Amino acid sequence: MDKDSCIVTFLHPNPTTLEVNKGRDLLSVAVEAGVYINSSCGGDGVCGRCKVIVKRGQFKTEPSGRITLDERRKGYVLACQTTVHSDVEVEVPPESGVELDKISDEDAKLLRLKGMYSQAVDLGKAALTVEEGIFKPSPLATKLYLELKPPTLSDTISDLERLYRAIRKNRDIPIMQAGLTNIKRLGRLLRESDWKVTALLGKRNETVEIVSIEPGDTSVRNYGIALDIGTTTVTGQLVDLNTKEILGTKGTYNKQVTFGSDVITRIVYASESEGLEKLHHAVIDNINGIIKELVNDNKINLNDVNAVECAGNTTMIHLLLRVDPKFIRREPYVSTANFVPVIRAAEAGIKINPRGLLACVPGTSTYVGGDITAGVLACGLNRTDKLTLLIDVGTNGEIVLGNKEWMVSCAASAGPAFEGSGVKCGMRAAEGAIQRVAIDKNTYDVEVITIGKAKPKGICGSGYIDCLAELLTSGIIDRNGKFSEKISSPRLRSSGESREFVLVFKKDAAVDFDIVITEEDLDNLKRSKGAIYSASSILLRKMNLEFKDVEQFYIAGGFGTYLDIDKAIAIGLLPDLERERFSFIGNSSLVGSREILLSYQAKDESENIARKMTYIELSVESSYMDEYVSSLFFPHTDLNRFPTVKIKGK
Amino acid sequence: MAVELIRDKWVNKVNTLKLGSGMEEGGSRSSTLTVGGVSTLPYLFSDGQMPHRPVIAMEILDTKPPDWPKALSEPFNGVLDNPVEWAKKCVNEYKAEVLCLKLQSTHPDFGDASPDKAASTVKAILGAVGVPLIILGSGNDEKDNLVLPKCSEAAKGENCLFGDATQENYKTLTASCLADGHSIIAESPIDINIAKQVNILISDMGFPLEKIAINPTIGALGYGMEYAYSIMERARLAALAGDKMLSMPFICFVGFEAWRAKEAKTPQAEHPEWGPEVERGLMWEVITATSMLLCGADILVMRHPKAISIVNQTIDKLMKK
Known part of the structure; x- marks a missing residue:
């Protein structure tokens, strides 16, 4: 053995050894050895989740406030802050690793994010749109x-x-x-x-x-795929490029979620060894899976799929193209490319006609990607005189304000709750997802309506919005999102430390468990709606405008096939204004992507949008935090802003 | 040219809050007090009224304080392990107008005294002194939810001020205070939004807004006092501008915060250059209290008799129009 190298042995879960150079940090060694250790800061020494115990050998470690005195006595150190200087034995305590000895690493990660992975499923057509067919047909x-x-x-x-x-x-x-x-x-x-x-x-x-x-004449066989690659979900649509007909839509959870639930964690992961490859392959797998199913369902030949148009946030596009996204995260936060030239789909690994093309919808900046450009195009914000606010209720929660003269945008990190992730019984808007909920105010009986009228499997975003509003108006939860102690119903029960409310009992569900909403879910949903409302509010204030000045609101997102505006207002997701001003437009990113796929005119327009939009960074706004905390209440701390919302406390 | 001073005109005033009930109202207090009612920023008498003088409540514990430095415990020598005698000493010798009893001994880590024991202490103190009483739990939510309802019942009709209700734990205490006719302290962690949210939650249970006091949580001098100051100032500005959900008097736990500061409790032997600890601790409490008065405190909960006397003189001066 080289004198500059040493052997690191991880004792848990299965003894794993790796020969490395002296001076390496334990977190990167663990990644290389395939030993899973939690870390959410990516090795900056701030999250304190990568605690390990060095049982034997020489090491150097930086002191950390994340280690308690008691832990220090027991020999705990932060893996990312500890370098090895001789052969060492390292124990990964259960809280730092995944406590599933028998399951392979990848499976364990999947389990950790239970419910995050599922097969592509049929979705509604994401049809819309406000003014479809305004572009001259000239497909990619x-x-x-x-x-x-x-x-x-x-x-x-x-x-x-x-x-x-x-x-x-x-x-x-x-x-x-x-x-x-x-x-x-x-x-x-x-x-x-x-x-x-x-x-x-x-x-x-x-x-x-x-x-x-x-x-010969194969001209009738010409198909394209419109894609929306979200941080949490990936949606694809098969389109007949000759007739513009939508032949099918499929959605699935983004497999990259196993490597981190938000873009920052994924960027960090991309810099680990083979991280970029894994992230890239995850999304390519998603895309190829969706395309294959769409093609099979419609009994067409994969070789007749000739073009793919893809909308996604800047990080997703980088990962799709296997371009290292690391500079997005570093000051001054510059991406490698916002306007990506048309390339061959095969170059990115997408399996269609081997010579078929891949185009990406252009983005404005590092934080406002092509998904938003596509959304603006789809709802026609850039063609109207009316002051319009487009709210995309997604993990990144992008918001665009403006009209044909000007456009500003911002991003609100809303988290994936409305996409059915990070919530106990959440699911995407697919068949069997509960999307309407009614709760009897006296008996607390629940009626639900699911997508496709199928037996309930889980709850999608619009179902959660309905559910929150109903829980509030029936007094089952207070304005802070905590369950009432005065209500006795078999549906409201304790679960471990916390409490939960049963929407559908197992016997009536298509799944093997009761479909519930927990107090933790309520917290996550409150934070998501708070982030979206407060970001919209700050963006308006920044332009010296108020909600009442906005003539039309477009609510976009793949969280359901319908949205009850009254209920979205009752929980404080949307401002309390005349209901006629609001339109729910579904997955606008996918629609915009399809329009660009079908018309070069739309493509030109998307480029204009991307150039015209100004991005406003909310995190530097001093009033943002204050506005956010005041939004962490149902509907809002300032009740005067919601005059038509009546909630009776119990 | 004469300079014309700009006068603020406010549309709302802070609620008045009464502490204690006399015989005629079904209680047994020989004295009662009213705070709040201000219609101006503190002590700007040209802009509005301050009908009631801020008051100082003297803090007592139902068990011997584990962490009070000598300088602080000295004035109470001999009574620290007897809450009733302690209460009497405060009222008779130090002329306390209000007492604030913290039920420290009920905390699982400090004796885990039973709810019944706590209730009997409350009853004994109410029997021994005639001033209004503020009653605090030990800060352990689970235990407080057992202890405070008992104490509330024991003090029924006396219009005590009970605390603290927080965003995470307000329902039990609110229900008890509502049933037994007490007022309540709504606590928030130096956050104006949460302060308001707790008030809304409490009032959603049918509790009258006029019987709530805001504990905005403060920091002592050198320990974030200016954060508390600005939050209190903002809340008061909102109240005067018409926000009913923030129009409550403030209660500030000055003694608790000031005597936690190392500058207040470190013995002179450790830092000879800091001077005598008696003066240091006392001044730390005085300066913190005075600053809180200037941003609108209505009730100050304090510890050292000398500090209380100095701050009372300051209040007298501030209240001179």
């Missing part, structure tokens, strides 16, 4: 059937020129390009197919590329 990939005139002695231009000539007869395309692969095959292909071919044309930035040439 077009098929053109051509019957070429065979060459004669008096018409001797080359095969490629001949193809260009035929295309130009149909389309006004001055500049074209064709790859060497196509040219190599061209001569034979044209002759074997009796000069009748279909050319697949793709828009690649400012030029048009002949993506591929197929014999």
Whole structure:
């Protein structure tokens, strides 16, 4: 053994050893050895979650306030602040690791985030939209059937020129390009197919590329995929590029969640060894899974899927393209690319027609990505005179304020609760998700309506909004989100340290447990709604405006197929104004992505939006924290802001 | 040219809060007190009224204080392990107008005294002295929820001020105070929003806003006093501007905070250059109390008799128009 190296042995759960250079920190050694140790700060020594005990050997450790005196006596140190200087034996105490000895590491992480992973499922069409069909149809990939005139002695231009000539007869395309692969095959292909071919044309930035040439007339078979890659969920839609028809929509939880629930943790994870690869493969797996199911369901050939348009926040796009996102997290917070040129989908690992194209919706800044651009495009905020507020109720909770003259945006870290994650019985808006709840004010009986009228499996975002409002108005919870002690009902019961309310008993559910909402869920939901309301409020104040000045509100997000505006106001997620001002528009990011897939005009417009939008950083606003805390109440600490909301305490 | 001073006009005033009930109201107090009712920022008599003088409550414990330095315990030598005698000494010798009894001995870590024992202490003190009483739990939520209802019942009709109700634990105490006719202290952790939220939660249970006092939580001089100051100032400005949910008098636990400061309790032997500890602790309490008066404190809960006497003189001077 090299004298500069030493052997690190982790005793728990299974003894694992690794030879490393002296001076390495224990957290990175553990990652390399495949030993799971909690860490949420990514090794900055601040979260205090990576406590380990060095049983034997020489090490150096930085003192930390995260270690109590008692723990220090027992030999606890922070793995990320401890370097090894001889062979050492390290014990990972249960609180720092995953207490599941028998389960493999990856499975353990999945279990830790129970419910986070599921198969892609059918969703509503995410149809909408406010003014669909306003863009001239000109999809990212077009098929053109051509019957070429065979060459004669008096018409001797080359095969490629001949193809260009035929295309130009149909389309006004001055500049074209064709790859060497196509040219190599061209001569034979044209002759074997009796000069009748279909050319697949793709828009690649400012030029048009002949993506591929197929014999005969295949022009009816031309499909594209619109994608919305969210921090928590990934949604894909199969579209017939000729007819603009939506053939299916599927959604699934983003597999990257196993490596961290928010973008920052994932950026940190990306810098660990093979972290970027794992994150990249996770989302590519998601995408390929969704595409495969959509293609199978519709009995089409994967090779006829010719284009993918993708909307996502800046970090998600970096990870999709396997571009290191680490600079996003470091001052001055600059991303590698906000406007990503059109590339071949295969370069990113997406399995469609091997020569098919991948385009990403452009973003404004590091924190306002293409998903927001797509949302603005979908609701037409950039085309209206009316002052409009677009609220995307997602993990990052982006908010855009403006009209056709100006646009400002901000991000509110709302967390994934409304996407059905981080809450006990949460699920995405899919079949069997409870999305409407009614509670009898005297008997506390509950009636629920699920998506697809199926037997209940869990609760989706709009179900939680309904549920909160009903719990409040029936006095089961107080304005602080705590259960009343005065109510006796078999539905309200203790669970460990905390309490929970049963919406659906096991016997009536499609799952093997009671569907409940817990006090911890109530806290998470309160924080999510508080973050969204307070961010909107601060953004308006920053522009010297108030909620009442906003003429239309668009609420976007994949948290349900419907939203009861009254109830969203009752819990203080939305301001208390005339209900007519509000429209729920569903997954606007997906809709915008589809519009861009279908029209180059929309693509141009999305670029204008991305350039025009100004980003406002809320964390530097001194009043943000104050506004946030005052929003951590139902509906709000300042009850005068919610004059129409009546809540009776019990 | 003469300078014209700008006068603030306020639309609202702070609620008045009565401490104690006399015979005619069903209690047995020989004296009662009223605080609050101000319609101006503190001591700006040209802008509005301050109908009631801030009061100082003397803090007593139902068990020998484990951590009081000698300088603080000296004036109470001989009575520290007898809450009734302690109460009498405060009233008879130090002329306390209000007493604040902390039921320290009920805390599981400080004796775990039974709810009945606590209730009998309350009864004994009410029998021994005629001043109004403020009654505090030990700070252990679970135990307080057993102890305080008993004490509330034992003091029924006396209009005591019970504390503390917090965002996490307000229901039991609110229900007891409502049933037995007491007032309540709503505590928040130096946060104006939470202060308001606790008040709303308590009033949602049908509790009258006029019977709530705000404990904004303070810090002693050098320990975050200015945070408390600005929160109290903001809350008071909101109250005067019309916010009913913040229009309550403030109660500030000055003695508790001041005597925790190391500058107050470190013996001279350890830091000869700091001077005699008696004066240090006393001044720490006086300065903290005076600062709280200036941002609107209505009830000061204090410990050292000398400090109380100095602050009382300050109040006299401040109240001179």
